[in-house]
Amino acid sequence: MLSLAATPGAFSGSSAGMIVLFTDFGLAGPYTGQIKAVLAREAPDVPVIDLFADAPSRQPKPAAYLLAAYALGFPLSTVFLCVVDPGVGGARAPVVIEADGRFFVGPENGLFELVRRRASAVRIVEITWRPPQLSASFHGRDLFAPVAAMLARGAPPPGETRPPEFGRKPDWPDDLAEIVYIDHYGNAMTGLRAATLSPAAILSIAGQRIARARTFSGVGEGEALWYENSNGLAEIAVNLGRADAALGLKLGTAVSIES
Amino acid sequence: MLSLAATPGAFSGSSAGMIVLFTDFGLAGPYTGQIKAVLAREAPDVPVIDLFADAPSRQPKPAAYLLAAYALGFPLSTVFLCVVDPGVGGARAPVVIEADGRFFVGPENGLFELVRRRASAVRIVEITWRPPQLSASFHGRDLFAPVAAMLARGAPPPGETRPPEFGRKPDWPDDLAEIVYIDHYGNAMTGLRAATLSPAAILSIAGQRIARARTFSGVGEGEALWYENSNGLAEIAVNLGRADAALGLKLGTAVSIES
Amino acid sequence: MLSLAATPGAFSGSSAGMIVLFTDFGLAGPYTGQIKAVLAREAPDVPVIDLFADAPSRQPKPAAYLLAAYALGFPLSTVFLCVVDPGVGGARAPVVIEADGRFFVGPENGLFELVRRRASAVRIVEITWRPPQLSASFHGRDLFAPVAAMLARGAPPPGETRPPEFGRKPDWPDDLAEIVYIDHYGNAMTGLRAATLSPAAILSIAGQRIARARTFSGVGEGEALWYENSNGLAEIAVNLGRADAALGLKLGTAVSIES
DSSP, rough: OGGGGGTOOOOSSSSSOOOEEEESSSSSSSSHHHHHHHHHSSSSSEEEEEESSSTTTOOHEEEEEEEEHHHTTSTTEEEEEEETTTTTTTSSSSEEEEEEEEEEEEEOTTTHHHHHHHHHHHEEEEEOOOOSSSOOOOHHHIIHHHHHHHHTOOOOOOOOOOTTTTOTTTSSSSSSEEEEEETTTSSSSEEGGGGOOOOOOOEETTTTEEEEESSSSGTTOOOEEEEEEETTTTEEETBBBOOOHHHHTTOOOBBEEOO | OSSSSSSSOOOOSBOOOEEEEEEEOOOOSSSHHHHHHHHHHHHTTEEEEEEESSSSTOOOHHHHHHHHHHHSSOOOEEEEEEOTTTTSSSSEEEEEETTTTTEEEEEESSTTTTHHHHOOSSEEEEEOOOOOSSSOOOOIIIHHHHHHHHHHTTTTEEEEEEEEETTOOTOOOOOEEEEEEEETSOEEEEEEEGGGGGGEEEOOOOEEEOOOOSSSSSSOOOOOOEEETTSEEEEEEEEEHHHHHTOOOTTOOOOEEEE | OOOSTSSTOOOSBSOOEEEEEEEEOOOHHHHHHHHHHHHHHSSSTEEEEESSSSTTOOOOHHHHHHHHHHHHHBBTTTTTEEEETTTTTTOOOEEEETTTTTEEEESSSSSSSSHHHHHEEEEEEEEEOSSOOOSSSSSSIIIIIIHHHHTTTOOOOOOEOOTTTTTTTTTTTEEEEEEEEEOOOOOOOOEEEGGGGGGOOOOTTTEEEEHHHHHHSSSTOEEEEEEEEEEEEEEEEEEOOHHHHTTTTOOOBBBEEEO
């Protein structure tokens, strides 16, 4: 488990609370706004932060590695409202995960697997509360947002505690050797924590071998590097260029480690 | 008219107020931010919600059907700041519409036609107030945002009441049989309220015939369906795929109903 | 220098403060959200406005002309958190600029050159404060955001005043004769202040000669025009069309002035 104190960018203490959105909804379009309208009504004094609105679309597995890396930077008591939910309206359970003092609300489809695995104190609650009206296709607005607001107000998770193995994905690896996110600059994040890699490790991807550098300016213009990003993931970039285009990377591209 | 109580996702009561943005400005770029800066100064304690920043660009007609469907989910006394305004700087009147307890501010170019038509109590006020400085091209910031802030603070609309037929579009249909929005997932919303369609209705679009299902998982992977979306519109999707790409749909594609 | 009073859209007085984001981070993805999480903790009652999240990527020079034009519309005491920082982790100094009562926080790489040049009262402070943990690649979150929060709370810039020539770019022009931003509608902003141009000036760009009009509707559908945009820049548009596609314009396209 990464220690909070050792994480660059980690906040220093516990907090009065914040709701953080981690979804594949996009920021434009109505979905994020409709969720914020619910939160503005139900938890009016709680700041709402857009962390990812472009988590891997409909893919809980890569999203789970991204979420686990980025959640650590937030203060204790933060409530994460997480929706990457291709099975909405189907059988997956709605849950609240409490992990080392932070709360996660969303569908139990693996999205919280790495948060659960890396935390030392974890509780899982299946949400049994239902709103007066529940649409078939938008549980983010109708179910998860009201529950996130309850938690942010200090209420307990509205459901039943389940055993620790509930919904686990034991076959998923501890770190995911593929691209889990490509950012606005074309930088490609892997699902590998840099702290698990040797400083001399070479990442091999799409036919290219890439060495580590500390900053972009540590390599020449147009050259590729990998580095520990500001949330602890191994990330592939091209100095003053776009790694996705230059190296042919996309979500899901496999990476292997030579060290 | 759709009843508020029957609308999935509708809020349960009246409210202390909220300003909702419905524009074709995009979220990136300066326009939405400049409007929010005005609102932060003029109505500092009122939450501002981004509903659509990507309403049909410069097309008030499809935008009108989208707005009417999505406005119903918001509490009474909500102020909608609506800008889809290809004629900015030209002759269209700036207006405030009060419709069943909600307020709409923006250009009178048909954008409010369906809100007006579906409400039981409607008033239209032409805004005669002008700011000290009014740019030719950005009435959203200079005129509509200050007026939205006034309304959110409880002030009356700053203008003159006009007769009910002012600016009406009597030739527009009650429901629009075309695609009015394509979302982040590639799902295609029609301007048809699902409640007006038979459960057995087949939607015919771009050479394909599509049947109704309740949820995505009600059809096989890669198959098309239509369903009542979380705001009451008939929406076309492909399970675990993108309907826009798979079916060749875009904004304005015509749909016909077989039932 | 443009006078504040003469700027369309300028606010009318001093203010209790606001933090304005001007970055090339994009709104989606984690960066803007992580910065807002820091601000929510460190300056909880200060409104945060997204002005540009899509400033010219990694290009401080065109970004500097855009920033100078858009900053004038904000009230005195506004704090601008500005990150267009291709040299992050390298040698450029982190600074606070105080310019005619507004504050700018970010990297000294030319991004503030035009703000400094056009202000009558300017002070530059090199930030010597460092956070307990500073990542190599995300000074926006770790260094600039905490400093912006300090300033918004009324604290002095945490560093050392430098001489007025510190970091200046004396060879940059007063106005930049190229495209510095293309907006959501395809309109192309130049780095030229319209007030410096003759009303009869013709802008020549990409082989086309374009005359001035006051509003879009001043020319026929599909015809090009230039006009003074709502923040004082000369902007090229096509009535009911996209200037970028129709005229072949992109960031950096050169423009020349015939008058």
